[in-house]
Amino acid sequence: MTTTSTHQTEITADPDVPLVRITREFDAPPAKVVRAHTDPELVAQWLGPRGTEMRVDHFDCRTGGSYRYVHTSDGVEYAFRGCFHEVRPSKLIVQTFTFEGFPEGVALERLVLEDLGDGRTRLTSTSLVDSFEGRDAMIASGMDVGIREGYERLDDLLAR
């Protein structure tokens, strides 16, 4: 298994609102990139940092659906859950997100896929929370490592 892409994952903190913005290109068309986000069997193969095992409790990726999954890393379990506000095939996923270890924290996430042509896709993901402290703590938690490694694993999955 080889990594076929060296695309950079750009993670920026918005200066005006408590939001993190992530952009990343993939060498695959939007329909394929979106399927890797909506099909739980595929999601489990790439979401999270390298070495993560993912167990899907439920994952009903449609408008009005919900999800819960558990990551295991070095024997420690981390559970995440939320609901899908809107799923527009090949275009957009709007969902909520909570790490169950900090149940008061809820992020509103928006994933947008842009067709760049030639079988390429630009993904833009935003994560909005209700305070700058919460946003900055999220960034300081090492989320960037998990996101970058996850997208490298997704590159591998898309290249298969």
Add this chain to the structure above:
Amino acid sequence: MTTTSTHQTEITADPDVPLVRITREFDAPPAKVVRAHTDPELVAQWLGPRGTEMRVDHFDCRTGGSYRYVHTSDGVEYAFRGCFHEVRPSKLIVQTFTFEGFPEGVALERLVLEDLGDGRTRLTSTSLVDSFEGRDAMIASGMDVGIREGYERLDDLLAR
């Protein structure tokens, strides 16, 4: 039918984040106030400004559920929908909210109920969006009238 309460509805725009905060007291215990938010037959009797007819498309107010309803006012229909991120009985409802006339706009809403004793409840509701422009447009749209009148209708419902 008489209004038994003259409680003020306080609506404030947060200075730091694009969030609206609403606080309101009710002369009813939390369990009763929350039931008026979770039982669609009750919700339809108070949500929205006076003179609004509400038709519930679906309203599954539990963690991971979703909702859609249509308000009719002066013959014009306004549809709203979202998903329920978390519902903690008598305590908390976290949900998303979209007016279908502006489908790109999504708010993350958090409703917290506090037992004040003596059969009284303080409700705090926050609505978070991703820009100050969007937040200020929401306030300028006359949402305050709908909220104030809705809570007066809720007073009446709770007094029955």
